[in-house]
Amino acid sequence: xxxxxRAGDVILSVQDVSLAFGGVRALQEVSFDVCEHEIRAIIGPxxxxxxxxxxxxxxxxxxxxxxxxxxxxxFADMDSHQAADLGIARTFQNIALFKGMSVLxxxxxxxxxxxxxxxxxxxxxxxxxxxxxxxxxRAVEEIIDFLEIQHIRKTPVGRLPxxxxxxxxxxxxxxxxxxxxxxxxxMAGMNLEEKRDMCRFILDVNDHYGTTIVLIEHDMGVVMxxxxxxxVLDYGRKIADGSxxxxxxxxxxxxxxxxxxH
Amino acid sequence: MLYREAGQFKSSYAEDQxxxxxxxxxxxxxxxxxxxxxxxPLIGDQYWLSAILTPxxxxxxxxxxxxxxTGYAGxxxxxTAAFMxxxxxxxxxxxxxxPWLGIIPSFILAGLCAAAVGIVFxxxxxxxxxxxxxxxxxxxxxxxxxxxxxxxxxxxxSSSGVITAxxxxxxxYAFKTPAQKYLLTLAIVALMALAAKNLMRSETGRAFxxxxxxxxxxxxxxxxxxxxxxxxxxxxxxxxxxAGALHAYAYLGTVEPEAYSLDxxxxxxxxxxxxxxxxxxxxxxGAGFITLFPIFLNLASGWVSHALGVEISHATxxxxxxxxxxxxxxxxxxxxxxxxxxxxxxAKEKLRLWPFPH
Numbered sequence: 001x002x003x004x005x006r007a008g009d010v011i012l013s014v015q016d017v018s019l020a021f022g023g024v025r026a027l028q029e030v031s032f033d034v035c036e037h038e039i040r041a042i043i044g045p046x047x048x049x050x051x052x053x054x055x056x057x058x059x060x061x062x063x064x065x066x067x068x069x070x071x072x073x074x075f076a077d078m079d080s081h082q083a084a085d086l087g088i089a090r091t092f093q094n095i096a097l098f099k100g101m102s103v104l105x106x107x108x109x110x111x112x113x114x115x116x117x118x119x120x121x122x123x124x125x126x127x128x129x130x131x132x133x134x135x136x137x138r139a140v141e142e143i144i145d146f147l148e149i150q151h152i153r154k155t156p157v158g159r160l161p162x163x164x165x166x167x168x169x170x171x172x173x174x175x176x177x178x179x180x181x182x183x184x185x186x187m188a189g190m191n192l193e194e195k196r197d198m199c200r201f202i203l204d205v206n207d208h209y210g211t212t213i214v215l216i217e218h219d220m221g222v223v224m225x226x227x228x229x230x231x232v233l234d235y236g237r238k239i240a241d242g243s244x245x246x247x248x249x250x251x252x253x254x255x256x257x258x259x260x261x262h
Numbered sequence: 263m264l265y266r267e268a269g270q271f272k273s274s275y276a277e278d279q280x281x282x283x284x285x286x287x288x289x290x291x292x293x294x295x296x297x298x299x300x301x302x303p304l305i306g307d308q309y310w311l312s313a314i315l316t317p318x319x320x321x322x323x324x325x326x327x328x329x330x331x332t333g334y335a336g337x338x339x340x341x342t343a344a345f346m347x348x349x350x351x352x353x354x355x356x357x358x359x360x361p362w363l364g365i366i367p368s369f370i371l372a373g374l375c376a377a378a379v380g381i382v383f384x385x386x387x388x389x390x391x392x393x394x395x396x397x398x399x400x401x402x403x404x405x406x407x408x409x410x411x412x413x414x415x416x417x418x419x420s421s422s423g424v425i426t427a428x429x430x431x432x433x434x435y436a437f438k439t440p441a442q443k444y445l446l447t448l449a450i451v452a453l454m455a456l457a458a459k460n461l462m463r464s465e466t467g468r469a470f471x472x473x474x475x476x477x478x479x480x481x482x483x484x485x486x487x488x489x490x491x492x493x494x495x496x497x498x499x500x501x502x503x504x505a506g507a508l509h510a511y512a513y514l515g516t517v518e519p520e521a522y523s524l525d526x527x528x529x530x531x532x533x534x535x536x537x538x539x540x541x542x543x544x545x546x547x548g549a550g551f552i553t554l555f556p557i558f559l560n561l562a563s564g565w566v567s568h569a570l571g572v573e574i575s576h577a578t579x580x581x582x583x584x585x586x587x588x589x590x591x592x593x594x595x596x597x598x599x600x601x602x603x604x605x606x607x608x609a610k611e612k613l614r615l616w617p618f619p620h
Binding site: 081 | 469472475483497
C-alpha cells in the first residue's frame with residue numbers, strides 16, 4: 001500500500017446530516033469526509049445508522065437536514081439515479097442481484113448508464129448497437145477476469161452460492177466504473193476463506209482502479225486491517241473518527257461496543 | 263451425444279453473443295424456417311393454413327407482446343385483447359381513410375396507436391405492482407371495447423358494428439388465398455420475433471429484466487424506472503396492436519369488438535404461462551399448444567367415442583376442453599412455472615449426455 005496513492009483530496013463529504021423516520025432518529029448531525037482513493041469504514045453496533053448513512057449517500061433515503069458534497073457539487077439530497085450518474089455505485093447488505101439473469105447480464109446491466117443506443121437501433125441490431133454491445137462486453141469481461149468468475153459467466157445468478165453472489169454484486173457495481181464504491185457488509189455471512197478472498201478483491205479494486213471505497217463491516221479484524229480511516233456511529237451519532245488505531249483506543253467506542261457499568 | 267457443444271470454440275465475443283451460439287440450434291432453426299416458408303405453403307391445405315397456422319402465428323405474436331411486458335419486464339397485464347382491438351380498428355381506419363398509405367404502414371401506425379394506448383394504461387404501473395396492476399390493466403379491456411362500440415367513428419358508423427376488413431394489397435399485389443395470407447403473416451411475425459430477440463439481448467431487455475427481478479437495485483444502478491416501465495408497455499402494446507391488425511385482416515376478415523373480449527386476454531396469458539414466461543420461444547410454444555390442443559381434443563374424443571361406442575356430444579367436448587385447460591394451467595404453475603420453454607431447455611441439457619448417464 002503506497003502512502004502516496006492514499007493522499008487524495010476530499011471527494012465526498014457529509015455535513016450535519018440528520019435523518020428521521022417518524023420518531024426514530026436514525027442519524028443525528030453526522031459529518032465526516034472521504035478522501036480520494038482511501039478505504040473508509042463505517043462501523044457501529046446494530047441499529048447505529050450505518051446502512052441509513054449509506055442509503056443517504058446514494059439517494060435511497062432523503063435526509064431532513066444536512067448536505068452532501070461530491071467533488072464540488074453540493075446536494076441537500078439526491079435521487080438514486082442522480083447518484084449513479086455522478087459515479088456512486090453500491091452493493092447491498094442482503095444481495096440485490098437480478099436473480100433471473102446470468103452473471104454476464106448482471107454485469108452488463110451495471111454499465112447501462114454508459115450505453116447510448118436507443119431501443120430501435122437495438123431491435124434492428126444495427127452496426128452501432130452491436131458495436132456498443134461488444135465494446136461493453138469487453139469491459140465486462142475484464143471485470144470478470146479480475147474477480148475470477150469466468151467459469152460462471154453464463155450461469156443464472158439465482159443458482160450461485162452466497163459467496164459468489166456477493167462477488168458478482170461487487171462486479172456489477174464495478175462495471176459502472178464508479179468514483180465512489182459503497183459496500184454494505186461485503187463479508188456478512190461468509191466463511192474465513194471467502195472473507196479472505198473478498199478482502200483481497202476490495203484491496204485490489206482500491207489499488208488497481210483507484211476507486212474510493214466506503215464500507216460497512218462488522219468483522220473488526222477486517223475493518224482494522226484494510227481501512228485507512230474509520231467512522232464510528234452509535235444511536236445515529238458519530239462518536240469517533242480516525243485511523244483504526246485511534247478508534248480502537250477511544251473510550252466511547254469501547255463503551256458503545258462493550259457497554260458501560262452503571 | 264447428438265446435442266453437444268464439444269469442439270465448437272468461439273474466438274470472438276460477437277460469435278458468443280449470437281442468437282444461436284450452438285451449431286445444432288442454428289441448423290434446426292434454418293430447417294424450421296425453410297419448412298415454414300416453403301414446405302408448408304406447398305403442402306398445407308386450406309383448412310390448416312387459414313384455420314390453424316395463421317391464427318397460431320398471430321396469437322404467437324400477441325403472446326410475444328405480452329411476454330415482453332409480463333415475462334421480461336414483470337408487469338402483469340390483462341389488457342392484451344384491448345391493445346389488439348386498438349390495432350385492428352386503427353388499421354381499418356387508416357386503410358379506410360388514408361388508402362394511399364398502403365397496408366404495411368397502416369399496420370405500423372395501428373401498432374403505434376396501440377402503443378400510445380398501452381402507455382396510458384401503463385401509467386398505473388409507476389405506482390402499483392402485481393395483481394393490483396393487473397386489475398388496472400383490466401380497465402383497458404373494458405374501456406377500449408366500450409369506446410369502440412360507443413363512438414361510431416371507429417366502425418365508420420356501420421349499423422351492425424361488424425365491418426369487413428379491406429383486401430390486403432401490397433404494391434399492387436393482392437393477398438387473397440390462405441397460403442398468401444399465411445406467408446404474409448409468417449414474414450411479419452418472423453421479423454418481429456427477430457426484433458424482439460435482439461431487443462431482449464441488448465440493453466433494453468436487460469433493463470426490463472432488472473426491473474422485473476429487483477426494482478430498487480435497478481434504480482440504484484441508474485435504470486430509469488418510469489421510462490423503462492412505459493417503454494415495456496409501449497413495445498408490448500405495439501406487438502399486440504400489429505397482432506390485432508393481422509387477426510382482423512389475415513385471419514377473421516372482419517373487424518368487430520366482440521373478437522377482442524377479456525376471454526382472449528386470458529387465452530394469451532395462458533399461452534405465456536404454458537409456453538414459458540420470459541422466453542421468446544415460449545410464446546410460440548404456448549400459442550401452438552393452445553391453438554392445437556382443441557383440435558387434438560376433438561380428434562381424441564372422436565377416437566374415444568368410436569372405441570367405446572358411446573356418443574360424446576359437442577358440448578361435452580368443449581366443456582372437457584375447459585376442464586383440461588384449467589388443470590394444465592394449475593399443473594404448470596405448480597410443477598414448471600417456466601413452461602415448455604424451460605422443459606425444452608432441460609431436455610437440451612439432458613441430450614448433451616444422452617445416452618450416457620454422466
